[in-house]
Amino acid sequence: MTTEVAPPEIDFQARQKWWQGLFTQERIATTFVSLVVAIAVIMPLITLVFSSFLVLDDLGFDTEWGLQNYRELFGDRLLRKAFLNTLMISSGTTILATFLGVSLAWINARTNCPWREKLEPFNLIPFFLSPFVGAIAWHNMAAPKVGLLNNLARSIFGIEGHILNVDNIYGVIWVTGIFFTPLVYLFVIGSLRRMDPSLEDSARTTGAGLLTTTMRITLPLVTPAILSGAIIVFVTSAGEFGVPFKLGSPYGVETLTTQIFTKAVGDDANHYLGAAISMSLGIITGIFIWIQRRIIAPREYTTVTGKGFRPNLIDLGKWKWVALVYNLSYIFIAVLLPLICLFIVSLHPVWEGRIIAEDITIINYQKAVFWWSPHAIESATNGIGNSLILALVGATIAMFLAIIVSYMIHRTKGMGSRLLDYLCLIPIGFPGIVLAMGVLITYIKTPIYATLWILLLGYITRFFPYGQRNISSIMLAVSEELDQSSRMAGATWMTTLRRITIPLLKPGIFAGWILLFVIFLRELSISIILYTTGTETLSVGVYYLSNFENEPMTAALSLAQSILLLACIVIFRRIAGREALTA
Numbered sequence: 001m002t003t004e005v006a007p008p009e010i011d012f013q014a015r016q017k018w019w020q021g022l023f024t025q026e027r028i029a030t031t032f033v034s035l036v037v038a039i040a041v042i043m044p045l046i047t048l049v050f051s052s053f054l055v056l057d058d059l060g061f062d063t064e065w066g067l068q069n070y071r072e073l074f075g076d077r078l079l080r081k082a083f084l085n086t087l088m089i090s091s092g093t094t095i096l097a098t099f100l101g102v103s104l105a106w107i108n109a110r111t112n113c114p115w116r117e118k119l120e121p122f123n124l125i126p127f128f129l130s131p132f133v134g135a136i137a138w139h140n141m142a143a144p145k146v147g148l149l150n151n152l153a154r155s156i157f158g159i160e161g162h163i164l165n166v167d168n169i170y171g172v173i174w175v176t177g178i179f180f181t182p183l184v185y186l187f188v189i190g191s192l193r194r195m196d197p198s199l200e201d202s203a204r205t206t207g208a209g210l211l212t213t214t215m216r217i218t219l220p221l222v223t224p225a226i227l228s229g230a231i232i233v234f235v236t237s238a239g240e241f242g243v244p245f246k247l248g249s250p251y252g253v254e255t256l257t258t259q260i261f262t263k264a265v266g267d268d269a270n271h272y273l274g275a276a277i278s279m280s281l282g283i284i285t286g287i288f289i290w291i292q293r294r295i296i297a298p299r300e301y302t303t304v305t306g307k308g309f310r311p312n313l314i315d316l317g318k319w320k321w322v323a324l325v326y327n328l329s330y331i332f333i334a335v336l337l338p339l340i341c342l343f344i345v346s347l348h349p350v351w352e353g354r355i356i357a358e359d360i361t362i363i364n365y366q367k368a369v370f371w372w373s374p375h376a377i378e379s380a381t382n383g384i385g386n387s388l389i390l391a392l393v394g395a396t397i398a399m400f401l402a403i404i405v406s407y408m409i410h411r412t413k414g415m416g417s418r419l420l421d422y423l424c425l426i427p428i429g430f431p432g433i434v435l436a437m438g439v440l441i442t443y444i445k446t447p448i449y450a451t452l453w454i455l456l457l458g459y460i461t462r463f464f465p466y467g468q469r470n471i472s473s474i475m476l477a478v479s480e481e482l483d484q485s486s487r488m489a490g491a492t493w494m495t496t497l498r499r500i501t502i503p504l505l506k507p508g509i510f511a512g513w514i515l516l517f518v519i520f521l522r523e524l525s526i527s528i529i530l531y532t533t534g535t536e537t538l539s540v541g542v543y544y545l546s547n548f549e550n551e552p553m554t555a556a557l558s559l560a561q562s563i564l565l566l567a568c569i570v571i572f573r574r575i576a577g578r579e580a581l582t583a
Contacts, residue, residue: 033401033404033405033408034405034408034420036401037401037405037420037423037424037464038420038423040457040460040461041423041426041427041461042423042426043438043442044435044438044439044441044442044461045282045426045430045435045438047438047441047442048275048278048279048282048434048437048438048441049275049279051271051272051275051441052069052070052272052275052276052278052279053065053066053067053069054066054069054272054275055068055069055272056270056272056273063272069272069273069275069276070276072273072276073273073276073277073280078254078259079259079277081254082254082255082256082258082259083256083280085169085244085248085253085254085255086238086255086256086257086281086284087238088169088173089169089172089173089176089237089238089244089248089255090234090235090237090238091234092169092170092173092177093173093176093177093180093233093234093237094230094233094234094237095177096173096174096177096178096181097176097177097178097180097181097183097184097229097230097233097237098184098226098229098230098233100177100178100181100184100185100330101181101182101183101184101185101187101188101229102184102188102226103326104123104181104185104326104327104330105184105185105188105189105192106188106192107323107326107327108120108123108189108327109189109192109193110192110313110314111313111314111315111316111320111323112313112314112315112316112320113316113320113323113324113327114320114321114324115324116327119327119328119331121569121573122331122335123181123182123185123327123330123331124182124185124186124569125182125331125334125335125566125569126178126179126180126181126182126334126335127182127183127186128518128522128565128566128568128569128572129179129335129522129562129565129566130242130522130524130539130542130558130561130562130565131175131176131179131180131240131242131243132241132242132243132245132246132524132539132542132543133242133338133342133522133542133558133561133562134175134178134179134243134334134338135172135175135242135243135245135246135247136246136342136542136546136551136554136555136558137337137338137339137341137342137555137558138166138171138174138175138247138338138341139166139167139246139247139551140341140342140345140351140551140555141164141166141337141338141341142164142165142166142171143165143166143167143353144161144162144165144167145162145353146351146352146353146551147162147164147165147166147353148341148344148345148353148354148355149163149164150162150163150164150353151353151354152354155354166247167247167250167251168247168248168251168253169248169253171247171248172243172244172247172248172253172255175243175247176237176240176243178330178333178334179243179334180233180236180237181330181334183229183232183233183236184226184229184230184232184233185229186229187225187226187228187229187232188222188225188226188229190225191221191222191224191225192222231288231289231291234288235285235288235289235429235431236431238256238257238281238284238285238431239257239281239285239430239431239432239433239434239525240257240431240525241257241258241261241433241524241525241528242524242525242539242543244257244258245257245258245261245543246546256277256280256281257281257431257433257525259277260274260277260278260281260433260434260437260529261433261528261529263277264278264437264440264529265528265529271437271440271441271444274437275437275438275441278433278434278437278438279434281431281433281434282430282431282434285429285430285431285434286429286430289425289428289429290429339559339562341555342555342558342559342562343555343559345551345552345555346364346365346552346553346555346556346558346559347360347361347362347364347552348360348361348552349361349363349364349552350550350552351550351551351552351555364552364553364555364556365556365560367380367553367556368380368381368541368545368549368553368554368556368557368560369381369384369556369557369560377541377544377545377549377553380536380541380542380544380545380553380557381541382534382535382536382541383536383537383538383539383540383541383542383544384538384541384560386452386455386535386536386537386538387520387521387537387538387539388521389452390452390455390456390459390520390537391516391517391518391520391521392517393456394456394459394460394516394520395467395513395514395516395517395520396513397456397460398459398460398463398464398467398516399464399467399471399509399512399513399516401460401464401467401468402464402465402467402468402470402471402512403471403501403502403505403509405420405424405464405468406468406471406472406475407475407501408420409421409424409472410472410475424464424465424468425465427461427462427463427464427465428465428466430462431525432458432462432523432525432526433525433526433528433529435458435461435462435526436458436462436525436526436528436529436530437529439454439457439458439461439526439529439530440454440529440530443457449532450532450534450535451535452535454530455526455527455530455531455535455537458526458529458530459520459523459526462526463516463519463520463523464516466512466515466516466519467512467513467515467516468512470508470509470511470512470515471505471508471509471512473508474504474505474507474508475501475505475508511572514568514571514572515572517568518565518568518569518572521538521561521564521565521568522538522539522561522565523537523539524537524539524540524542524543527539527540528540528543538557538561539561541557542554542557542558542561545557
């Protein structure tokens with residue numbers, strides 16, 4: 001018996017080929033991006049966890065390990081109240097947004113409501129606008145003393161006192177609910193459009209009426225979509241800062257987000273207590289996201305069969321005009337009325353709650369918007385330029401990461417791709433203000449602190465999964481054979497990506513870029529924690545004017561931000577098409 005030994009040159013060639021395989025373009029790019037994503041996502045959260053167990057001494061200089069931050073969290077009456085307020089606001093917002101979102105989705109997807117296709121993009125506009133700006137508008141419309149609607153009621157109907165008041169917890173629920181309605185709408189409308197109509201037809205043939213069929217057949221079949229949307233609204237509203245800051249905090253209604261800001265920002269900031277509050281909020285939202293991903297999302301009701309069909313439109317008869325009025329009312333209340341109010345308020349040097357024709361001026365736009373004006377407010381005008389830089393650069397970097405990450409998840413198989421997919425879920429499950437606290441504590445002693453780089457890092461870490469989901473949806477529809485054919489023809493991975501993959505992904509890339517651009521322009525929760533003098537963003541400029549200047553100047557910058565966002569929405573719809581968000 002003899003043993004054959006491979007010649008040394010063959011063994012050397014095998015090892016050389018193995019080493020070359022480790023340093024291909026594909027492996028280097030995907031490994032580098034995976035490490036960047038892992039570090040960007042995991043480091044702030046790990047730092048946040050450890051920091052929450054560090055306790056400042058009485059002098060505020062040294063720290064020691066302990067549970068004092070958590071004891072204060074549950075023992076402080078104000079923090080306990082903030083916790084309960086957060087749960088109440090999130091629950092109320094979820095109920096309101098779910099009712100509005102489901103009803104609007106049903107009207108647009110299943111009924112013969114007039115103009116439903118034309119109205120659909122308008123139903124999505126609040127998704128893109130800033131809830132903080134909405135709160136500013138509603139404060140000027142429905143505040144007890146300076147609310148435009150209350151003063152109109154007094155002058156027209158002679159009513160004493162006020163009929164509306166949004167400066168309380170119910171106002172926070174109202175404004176947050178109408179602005180988060182599109183989140184439920186987006187989840188539900190796709191399921192309604194893909195339903196098998198035979199299920200409803202069977203109920204109708206047995207004598208069931210429209211209401212009975214809808215309540216017992218239609219809505220139960222889209223229950224997973226409704227619950228998914230409701231949970232996303234609950235989590236998002238729990239992490240909302242702008243609305244409770246404007247309509248709640250000045251009137252004694254504190255939430256966890258406003259308390260995080262109070263405890264973590266300022267001369268007497270206690271980052272470690274802020275970390276503990278952030279962890280409590282992160283745990284709440286993390287549990288609900290886990291429920292949505294693991295329990296609700298995997299549930300499948302047979303609403304789509306192998307047969308080709310389009311769901312039948314339900315004839316509402318005369319009620320179709322009621323449905324039209326209902327839809328128009330939502331658009332008017334959530335979009336048009338706030339913008340009209342902001343415009344009216346912005347034209348007054350001082351807002352007294354009523355229109356004074358002889359006082360109308362554009363001085364507020366000169367002060368807050370046009371940076372070449374000698375009256376310009378530096379924090380506001382800095383914010384415009386900084387936000388545009390962050391939106392342009394951030395959206396571009398985020399989409400680059402999204403392309404590589406999506407490629408690794410869907411084109412390479414193995415444990416690494418699955419872990420990367422899970423990593424992309426983490427930022428979605430944590431509120432922006434929680435991640436911002438982690439980023440702040442992690443990088444506060446590094447050179448990027450107090451620069452736009454830390455804001456850019458916070459933005460990309462929190463929101464790049466939105467772009468990644470956009471890319472993934474298209475990549476899953478593109479056959480792998482196209483990439484494989486290119487590689488077999490001798491093209492490198494980079495050439496294949498540049499000439500085959502990216503051109504096929506262009507619709508998703510453009511749509512994701514515009515979506516991130518819009519989100520970065522209106523982002524407040526991350527900016528309010530990470531900004532310093534000179535790095536103010538557009539939303540921080542609105543916050544500054546709301547805090548230190550008058551309402552008309554705040555309204556001017558708020559309206560400018562809204563117009564910029566609306567312009568981006570038009571571009572988004574033109575590039576991405578009608579089904580960009582609702583499919």
